[in-house]
Every structure is written in C-alpha cells, then in structure tokens.
Amino acid sequence: MALLEVENLTMHYTTKKGDVQAVDGVSFSLERGEALGLVGESGCGKTSIAICLLKLLPENAKILDGHIYFNDQDLVPLGEKEIRKIRWKGISMIFQAAMNSLNPVYKVGDQIIEAIRNHERISEEAARERVAELFQLVGLNPERMDHYPHEYSGGMKQRAIIAMALACNPEIIIADEPTTALDVIVQDRILAEMNKIREKLNMGMMYISHDIAVIAEVSKRIGVMYAGKMAEFADTVTIFKHPAHPYTYALMNSFPSLRGEKRELQTVVGEPPDLLNPPTGCRFHPRCPYATPPCEKEEPRWEEIEPGHFIACWNPLRH
Amino acid sequence: MVVDIQTDTLVKVERLKKLFPVSRGMFRAVKNYLHAVDDVSFEIKKGEILGLAGESGCGKTTTGKLLVRLEEPTEGHIFLNGVDIATLEGRDLKKFRRNVQMIFQDPYESLNPRMTIYDTVAEPLAVQRIGNIVERQERVAEMLSVVGLTPPESFLFRFPHELSGGQRQRVAIARAIALNPAFIVADEPTSMLDVSIRTGVMKLMMELREKFEISYLYITHDLSVARYMCDRIAIMYLGKIVEMGETEEVIQNPLHPYARALLSAVPIPDPNYKREAIEIKGGVGKPIDPNPQCRFLDRCPVAVPHCEEAPHPPLEDKGGGHYAACYEVK
Amino acid sequence: MEAAQVRYQPLWRVRLGLMRKSLATNWELFRDSKIGPIGLAIILFFGIFGALHPLLMSTVWDAAIYDPVTGYDFPTDAQLKQGLTHPLPPSTKHLLGTDPWGRDILSQLMYSTRAEFFLGVFAAFVTVFIGTLIGAISAYYGGFTDTFFMRLADVVMLFPLLAFLIVLSAMINLNLYTLAIVIGVIGGFGGITVVLKSQALTIKVKPYIEAAKVSGGSHLHIITTHIIPNVLPLSFLYMMFNVTGAIFTEAVLSFFGLMNIQMSWGLMVEMANISGYLVGDAVTKYWWLFWPASLSISLLCTAFYLVGRGIDEIVNPRLRKR
Numbered sequence: 010m011a012l013l014e015v016e017n018l019t020m021h022y023t024t025k026k027g028d029v030q031a032v033d034g035v036s037f038s039l040e041r042g043e044a045l046g047l048v049g050e051s052g053c054g055k056t057s058i059a060i061c062l063l064k065l066l067p068e069n070a071k072i073l074d075g076h077i078y079f080n081d082q083d084l085v086p087l088g089e090k091e092i093r094k095i096r097w098k099g100i101s102m103i104f105q106a107a108m109n110s111l112n113p114v115y116k117v118g119d120q121i122i123e124a125i126r127n128h129e130r131i132s133e134e135a136a137r138e139r140v141a142e143l144f145q146l147v148g149l150n151p152e153r154m155d156h157y158p159h160e161y162s163g164g165m166k167q168r169a170i171i172a173m174a175l176a177c178n179p180e181i182i183i184a185d186e187p188t189t190a191l192d193v194i195v196q197d198r199i200l201a202e203m204n205k206i207r208e209k210l211n212m213g214m215m216y217i218s219h220d221i222a223v224i225a226e227v228s229k230r231i232g233v234m235y236a237g238k239m240a241e242f243a244d245t246v247t248i249f250k251h252p253a254h255p256y257t258y259a260l261m262n263s264f265p266s267l268r269g270e271k272r273e274l275q276t277v278v279g280e281p282p283d284l285l286n287p288p289t290g291c292r293f294h295p296r297c298p299y300a301t302p303p304c305e306k307e308e309p310r311w312e313e314i315e316p317g318h319f320i321a322c323w324n325p326l327r328h
Numbered sequence: 329m330v331v332d333i334q335t336d337t338l339v340k341v342e343r344l345k346k347l348f349p350v351s352r353g354m355f356r357a358v359k360n361y362l363h364a365v366d367d368v369s370f371e372i373k374k375g376e377i378l379g380l381a382g383e384s385g386c387g388k389t390t391t392g393k394l395l396v397r398l399e400e401p402t403e404g405h406i407f408l409n410g411v412d413i414a415t416l417e418g419r420d421l422k423k424f425r426r427n428v429q430m431i432f433q434d435p436y437e438s439l440n441p442r443m444t445i446y447d448t449v450a451e452p453l454a455v456q457r458i459g460n461i462v463e464r465q466e467r468v469a470e471m472l473s474v475v476g477l478t479p480p481e482s483f484l485f486r487f488p489h490e491l492s493g494g495q496r497q498r499v500a501i502a503r504a505i506a507l508n509p510a511f512i513v514a515d516e517p518t519s520m521l522d523v524s525i526r527t528g529v530m531k532l533m534m535e536l537r538e539k540f541e542i543s544y545l546y547i548t549h550d551l552s553v554a555r556y557m558c559d560r561i562a563i564m565y566l567g568k569i570v571e572m573g574e575t576e577e578v579i580q581n582p583l584h585p586y587a588r589a590l591l592s593a594v595p596i597p598d599p600n601y602k603r604e605a606i607e608i609k610g611g612v613g614k615p616i617d618p619n620p621q622c623r624f625l626d627r628c629p630v631a632v633p634h635c636e637e638a639p640h641p642p643l644e645d646k647g648g649g650h651y652a653a654c655y656e657v658k
Numbered sequence: 659m660e661a662a663q664v665r666y667q668p669l670w671r672v673r674l675g676l677m678r679k680s681l682a683t684n685w686e687l688f689r690d691s692k693i694g695p696i697g698l699a700i701i702l703f704f705g706i707f708g709a710l711h712p713l714l715m716s717t718v719w720d721a722a723i724y725d726p727v728t729g730y731d732f733p734t735d736a737q738l739k740q741g742l743t744h745p746l747p748p749s750t751k752h753l754l755g756t757d758p759w760g761r762d763i764l765s766q767l768m769y770s771t772r773a774e775f776f777l778g779v780f781a782a783f784v785t786v787f788i789g790t791l792i793g794a795i796s797a798y799y800g801g802f803t804d805t806f807f808m809r810l811a812d813v814v815m816l817f818p819l820l821a822f823l824i825v826l827s828a829m830i831n832l833n834l835y836t837l838a839i840v841i842g843v844i845g846g847f848g849g850i851t852v853v854l855k856s857q858a859l860t861i862k863v864k865p866y867i868e869a870a871k872v873s874g875g876s877h878l879h880i881i882t883t884h885i886i887p888n889v890l891p892l893s894f895l896y897m898m899f900n901v902t903g904a905i906f907t908e909a910v911l912s913f914f915g916l917m918n919i920q921m922s923w924g925l926m927v928e929m930a931n932i933s934g935y936l937v938g939d940a941v942t943k944y945w946w947l948f949w950p951a952s953l954s955i956s957l958l959c960t961a962f963y964l965v966g967r968g969i970d971e972i973v974n975p976r977l978r979k980r
Contacts, residue, residue, distance in 0.1 A: 277524035452873035
C-alpha cells in the first residue's frame with residue numbers, strides 16, 4: 010500500500026444557506042519519496058483536501074465519507090488526541106501565506122524550537138541543534154536563528170517555514186501554494202530546495218497550487234480538481250501531453266508559456282459553479298464543449314482508463 | 329492576430345524620476361530617498377502594448393501611477409500626444425484625465441462595494457460632466473456589452489459582491505474605457521484571476537486595443553502573460569529599465585544578465601522542457617540612496633572591473649531596437 | 659448597439675428598489691443577531707409609551723389631575739382615613755402612584771419619554787455628523803488637518819464633560835436643546851472622530867479611490883461618494899451607542915437639578931431625592947417614586963445599546979456566523 014491513500018473522501022461545510030460540497034468523492038495516493046501535485050482554480054477544494062488530511066477541520070466542516078490511510082492507518086475515525094501524534098510528525102503542512110504568520114516579536118529560531126518542543130520531549134539544546142541542522146538543510150545560515158522575522162526577506166521566511174514543517178521529521182509535507190507570494194527567482198530557488206530535500210529525506214510531498222507551470226515542474230503525478238471533484242489523475246507527462254478530461258485539456262491550453270510556439274490561448278466559457286448548488290451530473294458539463302445529454306444527468310464514474318490514469322468523464326478525449 | 333502598429337508615438341517618457349523620502353532611525357532629521365523610478369525613458373506608439381515587467385519593488389507600479397498622475401514625478405517629462413503632462417494642474421489636468429485610465433490588480437478592491445455597476449462605470453462620465461443621465465445610462469450599457477457583460481440590463485444595477493472576480497475585472501475595464509481613452513495603464517489586471525477566466529480578460533483587452541486603438545502600459549510580474557499580451561517589453565530592476573525590445577526577441581534572446589536570470593527562473597508548463605539554470609547571487613534590495621554604479625553590480629555574474637568604476641550603464645540599442653543597460657553586452 | 663434600445667426605468671425607482679432590497683437583507687442580518695430585535699422592541703415600546711401620553715391627556719386623563727407638571731389629585735377619603743397622603747402608592751386611579759406633590763407618576767414617565775428620545779437621538783446625530791465629516795476629512799487630507807483634529811480629539815477625550823456641563827449650567831440656561839447640542843458637539847470632536855478616521859483611512863487606500871482620481875474626481879467628489887458612504891454604517895453604529903451616553907448625561911444633570919426642564923426621568927429621581935425619599939427605609943417603602951424612572955433610563959439605554967450590537971453584526975461581517 011502507498012504511504013498515503015485517500016479513498017472517496019467527501020467533506021462538506023455547513024453554512025446557513027446549505028451545505029457546500031467542497032470535497033466530493035476524491036481518491037488518490039502518494040508514495041514515499043514522491044512529489045504529487047494538486048492543481049485547480051480557487052474554490053475547487055484543493056486546500057480543503059489538505060485540511061482533511063491533517064484533520065484541521067473548522068467547526069462547520071465534516072468528513073462525511075471516505076478513508077485516509079496513512080501507513081495503513083485510517084485517519085478519518087481518529088480523535089483529536091490520536092491525530093495529534095500524526096500531525097507534524099507524520100504529516101506536516103506549509104500553509105498558504107504561512108511566511109506572514111511568523112510572530113514578529115520572537116526570534117525565528119525560537120519559534121521553531123518552541124514548535125518542536127510542543128511535539129516532542131526534547132531538551133532546549135537538542136532542539137536548538139536540530140533547528141541549526143534544519144536551517145542548513147533549507148539553505149539558511151544557522152546564525153540567522155537569532156534574527157527576528159522582519160530581518161528576513163520573503164524567500165528566507167519561506168525557507169524558515171519549510172524548516173519548521175520539517176522539524177519533526179515528517180513522512181509527508183503538504184505545501185499549499187508554497188511560492189505564490191514570491192518573485193520568480195526566489196520561487197525557483199525554493200522549489201529547487203524543496204525538491205532536493207524531498208530526494209534527500211525520501212519523503213512524500215504534496216504540492217497544492219493554481220499555477221500549472223509550477224506543478225508541472227515539481228510533481229511526478231498530478232491530480233486536477235474541478236468544483237470539489239477530482240477530474241483527472243495521472244502522471245505529469247500524460248496530464249500535459251495526453252489529457253483525457255476536457256477540463257484538463259482546457260486548463261493546459263489556457264496557460265501561457267514562455268517557451269515553445271506561441272499558440273492561441275483557450276478560454277473556458279462561464280464561471281466555476283457554486284458548490285452550494287453544483288450542477289447535476291458532471292459538474293463541468295455547463296462549461297464543457299463536449300457535453301452530451303448523459304453528462305447532465307449522471308455523474309461520471311472515477312475510472313482507470315489506462316494503468317495509473319484515472320478520469321471522471323463520459324466523453325474522454327482521445328489523442 | 330497581426331496588429332498594424334502605427335508609427336506615431338502616443339506616450340513619450342523622458343528621464344522620469346520618482347524619489348520617495350524615507351526616514352531612518354529614531355530621529356527623522358536624516359532623510360534618505362528611495363529611488364523608486366530612476367531616470368526611466370521609453371515610448372509607446374499608438375495602439376501598442378508595452379509590457380513593464382520585473383520583480384516586486386522594481387518600480388513598475390510607481391511608473392504606471394506616474395503616467396496617470398496618481399503620483400507626482402520628481403523629475404522628468406511625460407508627453408502625451410506631444411503635450412508634457414508631468415506638470416499639468418487644475419482644469420488642464422482634469423481634461424488630460426479623459427485620455428488616460430488605469431485598471432487595477434485586485435478586482436475585489438477596485439470597485440466601491442456600495443456602488444452599483446452602473447454608478448461605477450458612469451463615475452468617469454459623471455465627474456467629467458459628459459452627457460445627461462439618459463446618455464450616460466446608454467453609454468454604460470454599451471460599455472458593459474463591449475466588455476462582454478451581456479445582457480447589460482442584468483448587470484447595471486447589481487453590486488460588486490454579486491459578481492465573480494472575472495466579471496468584476498470586466499466592470500473595471502468598462503469603467504476604464506467609458507471615457508474613450510487613448511491610453512490605459514493596466515497594473516497586473518489578470519494576476520488575481522483564475523486561469524480559465526484570465527484568458528478571456530486578456531483577449532478582451534487585445535480586442536479593445538484593436539477596436540478603439542487604445543495603447544496600454546501592461547504592468548506584470550508574469551513574463552508568460554507578457555509574452556501573449558505585449559508588442560514590446562521592458563524589464564525593470566530597482567527603478568531602472570535594464571532591457572527593452574520586441575517581446576519575442578527579449579524573451580527568447582535576453583541580453584542583460586538580470587533579464588537572463590529572471591527569464592530562466594520562470595517555470596514552464598511542459599514537463600519535458602528542461603530549463604537552463606542561471607543562478608544569480610543574493611536577493612533584491614531596496615534602492616535607497618543607491619550607489620552611482622550599475623544597480624545590478626553586487627549580484628552580477630558577468631561584472632568586470634570597469635563596472636565598479638563607471639556609472640550605471642545607459643540603456644543602449646544593441647541592435648534592431650533591442651535595448652539593454654549593460655557594459656558587457658555588445 | 660442593441661443595448662441602447664433597452665427601455666430603462668427611471669433611475670430613482672431603480673435606486674428605491676435597491677434600497678428596499680438592501681434594507682431587507684440587512685434586516686435579516688439584524689434579526690439573526692437576536693439581541694438587536696430585543697432592543698428594537700424595547701425602543702418601540704417606549705415610542706408607543708411616549709406617543710400615548712398626549713392621546714390619554716386629550717381623552718381619558720383630566721389635565722387638572724394628570725398633568726405631569728401642574729396636576730394635583732386630592733387623596734380619597736378612604737386614604738385620608740388610613741392616614742395616607744402624597745406620595746400615594748399605586749392604585750387603580752394612579753397606576754404608579756403619585757409623587758410628593760400629588761402628581762401622577764405614570765403620566766410623568768410617559769410625558770418624559772419624548773424628551774429622552776429627542777435628546778438622545780439628536781445629540782447622537784450631531785456627534786456622528788461632526789465625527790463622520792471630520793474623520794473623513796482628516797483621513798483624506800492627512801498632514802496638518804489630520805494632526806489638528808486628532809490633537810483636538812485628544813484634548814476633548816481628556817475633557818471632563820460632566821464637570822464642564824455643571825459649570826456651563828451655572829452660566830447658561832441649559833434646556834433640552836442646548837444640552838443636546840453641547841453634548842453632540844463635544845462628542846463629535848472627541849473619540850468618535852478617531853474611530854471613524856481609522857475606518858476612513860482603510861477606505862482611502864482602496865484602488866477605487868485611485869480609480870476616481872484617475873477619472874478626474876475632485877476631493878469633494880471622493881469624500882462624498884466614496885469615503886463617507888463607506889464610513890456611514892460605522893457612524894450609524896456609533897450613533898446608537900452615543901444615544902445611551904446622552905441619555906445618561908441628561909439623567910445625571912437632572913438628578914443634580916442643573917437642568918432647566920420641567921420634567922424628565924432624571925428629574926423624577928431627583929424629586930424623590932430632594933423630598934427625602936431616597937434614604938433609609940423610604941427606599942423600599944416609596945419604591946414607585948424612583949424605580950419606574952430609573953428603570954426606564956436603564957432600559958432605554960440598554961435598548962439602544964442592543965440595537966447597536968445588532969447593527970454591529972451588519973457592519974462587521976467578521977462577526978457573522980457562517
């Protein structure tokens with residue numbers, strides 16, 4: 010079994026206006042040492058999945074169905090006390106815009122030391138040594154430990170956040186838009202650094218991003234999310250070169266590239282649906298150029314059309 | 329889509345400078361200056377889209393704001409149709425404002441939440457006292473259908489919070505074109521939009537350029553978007569333009585070492601493409617009272633002793649309208 | 659263009675419809691706040707309570723007996739036999755009893771309601787009007803204007819309002835109108851400007867302000883169409899809280915007998931006090947002399963506060979439950 014195996018995960022938010030079907034029947038797996046990408050537009054449920062994996066659910070969120078197997082243990086039924094043993098040590102997360110959440114009045118090193126000591130019984134000196142090692146691992150000068158966040162640049166803060174995520178030797182890191190606020194040159198360095206760390210520590214990494222180019226560069230396999238559902242899941246080359254889901258195809262062709270011939274960019278008509286009231290059948294059908302009558306009525310099944318290539322579509326594209 | 333770019337210049341910027349005073353330390357007596365835009369010159373032709381790219385803090389947004397007179401230039405000239413607008417005041421300034429508009433980055437913040445779409449789009453007409461109420465209403469409806477918000481009646485009296493991000497940005501564009509301007513500064517107009525929405529807004533702006541002969545200064549940090557939008561592109565670094573030329577030429581064949589590093593760092597949405605890595609040291613600082621030498625000197629991989637002595641290199645034509653500000657580029 | 663052929667409703671009608679719609683949604687939020695409607699119900703009760711007074715006076719209540727200021731009722735023979743005299747305890751004729759001068763307490767209570775409303779709302783309105791204007795102006799212009807008004811606010815905030823009013827009452831004839839204006843003006847230059855200015859500051863930096871500038875909008879245009887409308891909800895909220903302050907101030911001044919008015923809730927308590935009913939056993943024995951009045955003061959103040967909290971839910975979306 011894979012390191013992380015998500016099966017039919019379904020999570021809804023309860024609101025005054027009704028249930029928001031944020032994650033609906035999502036399945037995927039992550040192997041040890043693998044980099045996985047989750048890509049989709051805002052509100053497609055990709056961050057909600059991350060929240061489920063760590064069970065950091067807000068009060069109004071509820072996992073209704075499905076399993077999350079981490080090292081063969083299902084996380085879904087676990088209580089807060091048990092999940093605490095897995096958070097950080099098993100699965101840790103780099104939150105979106107986390108670099109802005111560093112406390113400005115404490116030294117960066119001390120914040121990480123405190124985080125470690127919150128999770129492990131370890132002396133202050135040992136924790137300090139660990140942080141120094143982590144700093145070196147993420148490409149920061151260990152002397153920087155005794156500096157305050159305002160003395161850090163954006164890239165350095167993000168490195169510190171990565172160090173913090175690595176602090177308890179997790180087996181999986183979930184990185185939610187890890188470089189969105191950064192400039193390209195810094196982004197490039199951070200992504201390269203994360204890749205190196207992943208290879209060195211043989212850990213699973215799950216990247217969540219709206220930026221297809223970033224996902225293409227860092228991940229080996231990609232899941233494409235649309236409106237709370239996984240539309241397609243395959244290895245990176247298949248997703249980019251032979252996408253079978255019309256949404257994946259449209260997404261790939263609406264993204265401008267710096268290289269290659271300058272082809273016409275595609276537009277997807279319409280807007281992503283409201284998850285309070287998602288369309289019947291396939292959620293993409295109102296915007297899909299290939300939609301047929303069955304698409305409106307029946308939800309497409311999640312099927313493996315070729316080994317390792319999953320798709321939920323009635324009319325997959327053939328290339 | 330081939331656009332016949334007319335040869336006449338619409339906007340001409342000459343040695344534009346903007347310094348912001350910054351106070352350092354406990355006592356405010358010592359004044360330092362942040363050179364946000366430092367000696368920048370360029371031209372935009374009628375119907376042309378000039379891209380202004382660079383990392384955050386390079387001065388691209390300040391340049392845009394100077395061009396629409398949201399900021400007062402410290403020095404230099406901005407000619408619009410041959411008239412220097414850098415020092416306009418009062419009635420002349422208000423009249424000038426009919427010709428230029430700006431589109432902002434965040435469609436959630438650029439529309440007043442308490443104003444209907446009609447009021448928002450009609451605002452420029454109202455402040456410029458153009459037309460009566462009926463004419464304005466017709467103009468607003470026309471603008472809404474031009475930007476693809478159809479049927480316009482169904483949008484006129486809605487509030488921004490009832491619209492999606494893409495629709496809001498279209499409203500912002502409708503507001504910008506309501507006065508029929510010759511020139512629009514677009515500050516990252518698509519960076520907050522989702523991919524599937526973004527292309528539509530990009531295409532709309534290209535259409536408007538053709539339909540109304542609008543010139544754009546297109547400010548962006550995303551060079552891939554710039555490649556699709558811009559005829560020419562200028563790359564800024566710490567308040568200076570370091571490279572400028574035809575978009576495809578700059579992107580495929582960058583001359584300045586910074587431009588090369590920047591372009592090499594852009595991820596490519598193609599898993600089979602392997603980028604060549606050009607590493608530069610350090611990070612972007614702040615141009616506070618900068619040294620007279622080349623701004624890129626401390627990070628430059630190709631610097632020679634001459635660079636340490638000479639002033640910041642001038643932006644020179646290195647052949648075929650491809651400008652670069654570097655002594656080492658021949 | 660096709661769109662030009664659309665027939666439009668007159669603009670004012672569209673706007674009226676929009677206003678009604680926004681009122682409806684705001685009402686829903688207000689209703690969901692739970693405490694807001696309670697406050698509103700109490701205010702409504704007092705509103706009706708006050709409005710009933712002239713009605714009762716012209717119909718069932720005889721002015722000679724029931725006039726809140728000049729009325730007098732002779733104790734009945736039965737009461738005299740029991741040795742009872744004014745103040746008389748509640749009876750069917752005088753539901754809340756009479757005061758030491760033989761006047762009907764209920765009538766006084768009802769009569770005063772109008773004045774309390776007027777004073778509270780008018781003073782709060784003046785405060786918020788000045789506060790909004792100054793807040794918007796100092797946020798927008800900054801610099802010297804800002805410094806001047808903010809330092810002034812500091813001074814006003816440190817200013818002992820009550821002491822000042824006590825001195826003022828000796829110098830001028832302090833009636834309801836002058837008091838409302840004085841409280842309103844002093845409040846307007848005080849703390850509220852700081853709050854509303856900080857709100858205006860968050861609006862000043864929004865891109866839509868820049869968009870208005872790029873279009874050629876004047877300072878006046880930007881302040882009136884963009885800044886003030888976005889500060890106004892918060893102003894309205896503070897207006898509710900200020901009503902409370904004004905009513906309290908009046909009660910205190912009346913209690914000290916410093917107001918030149920014929921009747922008010924504060925005055926009713928004061929009259930109980932000066933005629934010696936606010937000491938020792940008398941407090942429990944002659945409860946009707948001051949309980950109705952002081953309860954009314956507290957209740958009305960609470961009501962405006964509750965309404966304010968209800969409006970808070972509309973104004974600050976982060977308080978809303980999902």
